[in-house]
Amino acid sequence: MRTGLIAVVGRPNVGKSTLVNLLVGAKISITSSKPQTTRDRILGVRTLADAQFVFADTPGFQTRHRSALNAAMNRTVTETLADMDAVVWVVEAMKYGEADEQVLRLLPKERPVILAVNKIDQVEDKAALLPFLEAMAKRFDFAAIVPVSALKPEDGDYLLEVLKPLLPEAAPMFEEDAITDRSERFLAAEILREKVFRLTGDEIPYAVAVTIEKFEEEPPLKAGAGRGLIRIAATIWIEREGHKPILLGRKGEKLKRIATEARQDMERLFGAKVFLDCWVKVKGGWTDNIGLLKRFGYG
Template sequence: MNTEQPTFRSGFVSIIGRPNVGKSTLLNRILGQKIAIASPKPQTTRNRILGIHNLDDGQILFLDTPGIHRATGKLNRYMVDQAMAACADVDVVLFLIEATDRPGGGDDFILDVLSRSSVPVILVINKIDQVAPEALLPLIEIYAQKRDFAAIIPISGLKGRGVDALVKATYDLLPPGPRYYPEDMVTDLPERFIVAEMVREQILKQVRDEVPYGVAVVVESFTEKPDKDLVVIAAAILVEREPHKKIILGKGGEKIRAIGKAARVDIERMLGTRVYLELFVKVQKNWTESDKLLKEFGYE
């Protein structure tokens, strides 16, 4: 009789790629709940986000990262530094590309970074729901000539196609290891951080292009009232220019009310309780170029 216990595997897995290739959508799909915000706009993710995927025989610690792009300002350089740092000291890298794109300089730069490491890399071809199946083979052939991948897996993070196969291939590459976090944890992020991100997500979705990239959200108070099944949250939306404040407020405060209403739905779902959310807008000139303010707003 075989009494040997099955091997428990665990490890850290970076999800990297250019902006807007679907990294956060994939992480949320794997976890079965929303911890990373997503929007059609590039550079939505600014920080490394830890997602904890618990299995009976393993624990996969996914790191969602900002998109790797040509950085010009201090905030952008911070974002790229976060993504590059996530390629080090991990057990597996998931390199996401889009099925709708052809290889370009941005992807070649990422491949060059990965070539300096011995970490196994899975090429993940995302958004296969947007192309015909016969379009995938030429793309696979192009990338297969660029380096040896541990696996090449086509998926749709949005629809869930291929995601189970990706998780299985990732797990198989992990070493034996401990359970780093309790089974009931899905992230190590504080609730305040996720709340702020959910507000920022609605700004990205509802405000026109030139404003959101100069926006930060800071939760200034978070008060639980268990006797009323209520959490009262006050959050400041920081913008760089006075005209941006007017845009976010909207005519008669219409826009900020819409942002708050949509964000509250996601926050209530996450917290499992009623939420009273108060939003207000402050002008903080050139905060994206200030080391002091970047640190104060959590970008350090």
Template sequence: MDQIDNIAISDANGYRCGFVAIVGRPNVGKSTLMNHLIGQKISITSKKAQTTRHKVNGIYTDEKKQVIFVDTPGFQTDYRNAVNDRLNLNVTEAMSGVDAIILVVEALRFTQADRTVMKQLPKNVPVVLAVNKADKSKDRLLLEAFIAEIKSEFEFAAVVAVSAKHGLGLSELMMSVEPYLPESIPMYPEDMVTDKSSRFLASEIVREKLFRYLGEELPYAMNVEIEQFEVEESGLHRIYVAVLVDKDSQKAILIGKGGERLKKISTEARLDMEKLFDSKVFLKVWVKVKSGWADDVRFLKELGM
């Protein structure tokens, strides 16, 4: 970073660098989109809605530009508690102070929740509409009519049909935000893909596994707290994780019969961490009951939410 910091801004020579927020209602593929744009999984993905709870910065760098993507929680309109109020505040805060916004919608499905998100869009920031899962639409005329309907409700800087899952249309999407990035030297080294700590990424991995296995039963009743994170001289990562639930009955569901469900979650999380950190990981996961945590604003601040 020191080498980058010492370069004068005048040395940018046409290079562009800036922030782009990715927003949308829950479960439209925002995290999958960001992971594919930067070429590495740093934001958790799941078929369950509302898996992303923290703004995650993913960094894409090439010879012409550096794009710092801000992945946001899905704007929540169905469940009102302190958690979701804070998540919605995260979304609106993420949209202020960025150079461009990507609004993600699902092809052929534009709901009232999408309109609620669109109403939050600032008027002074260019917005690119990304129509995700466009590959599922076989009728091109139907897709064009769908896009025209959305464009009639907001003035977009550009519209791009993409498939985040299959990586289609992503180069065009990247090019559509490039003109709105300020001329600047890169803010981060070219091999850096996120500004989040290993500790944070470990908690996200555990939470992803929880949503994959428990999203139907405990969709909004869990959170992850890293109680200890150490890296030994050998490179071994020693990580202790508490999963917070609201009730004893939820604890029993999470642990599963004979502890099998929690064991499976822990094993899959450990394997993903070893791949991400490129080292051996000792992972210990247990469950803590903290009644009312989802409405405890002060406790949420302690968790960084």
């Protein structure tokens, strides 16, 4: 049996979380078009007959905006790299810039690194892909270079096969049916935050946090009926009072849609009915307040 920790790193918005979800076979990391959607190190687990892969989905390494929140996320990336058996560096096909170069400088030379060139399905001129791959191969001594589309299961399966011989022989770290190290409480907060990002677009900046005030599961109505109702109370934190009407929407319709879509995703993931109660509160400057960052689960 081979078992190992694999860091998945890259600049913001390169598709790391989508790729981790593909490799795990379940949605354990939230995704959106906003940079820095992922803020924590989240472990995703995939167990096969002869190997267990433990993927660490990390925040995109941020170099443009300085805040205590971004500093905490960058620290998560560097600390994660120190613990891994292998690394998957994700870049976007045909797009390489200074933000990617910053991540390249962090890659460990003493561990195997696979370059995953993502979004190849979006490259119209396929003839230009080979020169791009050749140029990337000169930047680092990669264990392998794997072009992928994070939307295609067969590409995920191939990447797993490439990774497998790089892992040490060891006993599994998690039970066979485990998919993540995170609690349902944490996942509920992440799902709700994803819906805020997806349904508000550019109207609300990324300075949004979610805290779960209550997460209680009732006993099932009868024996053998599966899980009981899960009651969740959540607070959505924003930095500016002016963003509150945008998040609430006309007669509260926007918040209602956010809560409905979040509840539906939670029910699919938890395998139980969910009652979700959401509140919106303003806390100015929380992204630069160390105490509030810790309260919200960062840093």
